[in-house]
Amino acid sequence: MTALAEQAPTFDCRVDFGEELAALARADERIVAVCNDSVGSSNLVKFREEFPDRLINVGIAEQDLVGVSAGLANAGFIPFVSAAAPFLTGRALEQIKADVAYSDRHVVLCGQSPGMAYGELGPTHHSIEDLSWMRAVPGLRIVVPADPSQTRDAVRWAAASGLPSYIRIPRFKVPAVTPAGAPFEAGRATRLAEGDDVTVIAIGTMVSRALDAAALLRAQGLTARVVNMTFVEPLDVAEVVAAAEQTGAIITAEEGLLSGGLGAAVAKVVAERHPVPVRMLGVPTFAPTGSTSFLLDHFGLNAEGIVKAAREALGRA
Amino acid sequence: MTAVKTASRPLELDAPVAAAYVERSALLRAASPAEAAPELASIATRIRRDVLTTIQAARMGHVGGDLSVTDLLVTAMWGTLRLDPHDPANPLRDRFVLSKGHCAAALYSTLASCGFFPQERLTEYMAPLSPLNGHPNRVKVPGVETNTGPLGHGFPVATGCALGAKLRGETWRTIVVLGDGEMQEGSNWEAAMTAAHYGLANLTAVVDRNRLQQGARTEDTKSLEPLDQKWASFGWEVRVIDGHDHQAIKQAYAPSSTGRPVAVIANTVKGKGVSFMEDRVEWHHKVPTDEQVQLALEELSR
Numbered sequence: 001m002t003a004l005a006e007q008a009p010t011f012d013c014r015v016d017f018g019e020e021l022a023a024l025a026r027a028d029e030r031i032v033a034v035c036n037d038s039v040g041s042s043n044l045v046k047f048r049e050e051f052p053d054r055l056i057n058v059g060i061a062e063q064d065l066v067g068v069s070a071g072l073a074n075a076g077f078i079p080f081v082s083a084a085a086p087f088l089t090g091r092a093l094e095q096i097k098a099d100v101a102y103s104d105r106h107v108v109l110c111g112q113s114p115g116m117a118y119g120e121l122g123p124t125h126h127s128i129e130d131l132s133w134m135r136a137v138p139g140l141r142i143v144v145p146a147d148p149s150q151t152r153d154a155v156r157w158a159a160a161s162g163l164p165s166y167i168r169i170p171r172f173k174v175p176a177v178t179p180a181g182a183p184f185e186a187g188r189a190t191r192l193a194e195g196d197d198v199t200v201i202a203i204g205t206m207v208s209r210a211l212d213a214a215a216l217l218r219a220q221g222l223t224a225r226v227v228n229m230t231f232v233e234p235l236d237v238a239e240v241v242a243a244a245e246q247t248g249a250i251i252t253a254e255e256g257l258l259s260g261g262l263g264a265a266v267a268k269v270v271a272e273r274h275p276v277p278v279r280m281l282g283v284p285t286f287a288p289t290g291s292t293s294f295l296l297d298h299f300g301l302n303a304e305g306i307v308k309a310a311r312e313a314l315g316r317a
Numbered sequence: 318m319t320a321v322k323t324a325s326r327p328l329e330l331d332a333p334v335a336a337a338y339v340e341r342s343a344l345l346r347a348a349s350p351a352e353a354a355p356e357l358a359s360i361a362t363r364i365r366r367d368v369l370t371t372i373q374a375a376r377m378g379h380v381g382g383d384l385s386v387t388d389l390l391v392t393a394m395w396g397t398l399r400l401d402p403h404d405p406a407n408p409l410r411d412r413f414v415l416s417k418g419h420c421a422a423a424l425y426s427t428l429a430s431c432g433f434f435p436q437e438r439l440t441e442y443m444a445p446l447s448p449l450n451g452h453p454n455r456v457k458v459p460g461v462e463t464n465t466g467p468l469g470h471g472f473p474v475a476t477g478c479a480l481g482a483k484l485r486g487e488t489w490r491t492i493v494v495l496g497d498g499e500m501q502e503g504s505n506w507e508a509a510m511t512a513a514h515y516g517l518a519n520l521t522a523v524v525d526r527n528r529l530q531q532g533a534r535t536e537d538t539k540s541l542e543p544l545d546q547k548w549a550s551f552g553w554e555v556r557v558i559d560g561h562d563h564q565a566i567k568q569a570y571a572p573s574s575t576g577r578p579v580a581v582i583a584n585t586v587k588g589k590g591v592s593f594m595e596d597r598v599e600w601h602h603k604v605p606t607d608e609q610v611q612l613a614l615e616e617l618s619r
């Protein structure tokens with residue numbers, strides 16, 4: 001299969017999430033973690049040992065989870081709400097809209113095990129809709145870290161931002177893709193590879209696969225620019241326009257639903273600012289039974305799938 | 318890319334098993350709870366064994382909750398409800414809803430024991446493209462009424478099934494089984510009010526009260542007690558039982574005597590039947606090793 005995904009060491013970013021949140025909590029008394037029977041699955045057991053009073057577990061009750069967190073923000077805390085992404089974003093969608101975003105509360109929503117990370121547990125436990133749903137909420141910042149260092153950056157950024165935000169934390173293991181010292185700012189993408197023929201704009205688990213696709217394309221005489229978009233909201237509009245102008249074709253890749261996520265956000269910019277061929281890779285519908293890697297391959301969310309889409313966009317299928 | 322063995326074949330009726338089930342379950346339904354109990358117990362032991370080997374094959378699953386709910390499931394499907402694997406969509410069938418959908422292995426094993434599909438197909442639990450997904454999917458599994466998995470969904474749907482029967486003047490019954498941790502979801506209490514308001518005497522809600530949820534004990538996470546008084550104050554007839562005593566379960570599944578919906582608080586043990594799993598939080602979804610499965614099967618055959 002793919003080079004990076006198979007050869008480089010890979011990481012479960014929940015580890016970095018838990019460690020970074022505990023580090024922040026040591027420095028800032030306002031930081032609290034709020035869970036829904038999700039302490040273990042959020043890797044917050046150590047946080048709870050160190051800060052037993054600052055880990056609030058409301059039980060299996062996601063609407064309550066987000067509402068209580070908005071109240072904690074009202075009371076001067078900075079709540080990091082950590083729950084499985086499908087239940088956090090799906091079940092508590094109206095709380096996210098009304099209590100967090102519309103009320104402009106500094107609540108950090110941490111979607112754990114997103115995309116198809118829950119593999120065989122099926123579509124009820126997959127979070128393919130979260131990016132579409134979160135994009136539909138005005139004022140919510142949406143961050144999709146691609147590796148451990150970006151996960152730590154995202155946690156620190158969200159704590160300091162003062163803004164309502166959603167962080168989509170990978171559980172499916174990813175290799176490190178971010179160069180040391182790369183800046184982490186809202187609305188700023190990271191260019192990971194240069195190329196002239198096509199640009200692959202990816203997020204999260206798809207970034208390493210985009211780099212692998214670029215390597216395969218190079219062997220076929222085509223060069224691909226690879227952009228890790230990271231912020232789906234606010235999007236790095238300048239980077240999208242530059243990709244359209246300079247490379248003339250764009251592939252988007254995300255472990256999420258095709259309607260309304262990264263691809264839709266990029267396509268809007270391209271259509272309005274500089275129309276060029278775009279191919280969107282993502283999850284088209286409820287998945288069948290299978291492991292995460294089986295499903296990623298099933299939906300063509302791998303280097304080969306990206307190569308195929310790139311050749312189609314370039315009229316060289 | 319490594320080739321993966323896939324299993325996308327639809328599930329088909331197991332005709333001989335289904336025929337035997339129809340005959341036998343009719344007798345068990347008609348029998349007194351005391352008469353039916355020994356046979357229900359032996360079916361439950363078989364289901365527990367199937368749960369263990371099913372999870373062993375998949376190397377995934379929620380074994381603790383599967384073993385705590387087994388007796389509740391078996392008594393509903395074999396000893397109480399009118400179900401017909403030959404005609405799983407019969408509009409007049411009784412309805413069974415497993416709201417705690419993570420215990421799909423127990424549900425699938427019980428459905429297979431009734432002949433809804435062949436028992437051998439349990440080896441496909443969570444296999445690539447299998448109809449036996451980690452959480453039950455009614456589109457792919459005959460006998461499943463609604464897709465569950467996110468907690469707090471099955472009970473409102475079951476309430477709608479019961480309300481529908483009442484509106485149509487039909488006599489089908491609905492039984493829904495919930496996790497106790499699941500009772501922390503507000504949607505359940507909304508449904509509890511709806512059912513009481515509409516006087517749904519044809520609805521029985523069963524709480525698998527094993528006192529554990531995913532990460533800890535319910536009372537240490539967000540306490541539910543006094544659970545019986547909560548149900549009673551919501552307008553339900555409450556029956557508190559030993560959820561592993563088939564006679565008591567069958568008795569508690571008897572129709573409402575008050576015109577109100579019936580809540581059965583079934584005191585159970587998570588991991589019931591396997592000593593090293595019993596009442597231990599880590600067995601929520603820990604997967605037993607082959608040796609542990611062997612030990613467990615030996616305990617169950619005693």
Ligand SMILES: Cc1ncc(C[n+]2csc(CCOP(=O)(O)OP(=O)(O)O)c2C)c(N)n1
Nearest residue numbers: 037382466467468496497498499529530531
């Ligand atoms: C809405 C929702 N939130 C969280 C989960 C994750 N989850 C799966 S099982 C479980 C614990 C359930 O505990 P309980 O209802 O007591 O079930 P049992 O003990 O019978 O296994 C949790 C939190 C979920 N499936 N759905």
Ligand SMILES: [Mg+2]
Nearest residue numbers: 497498529530
């Ligand atoms: Mg429980």
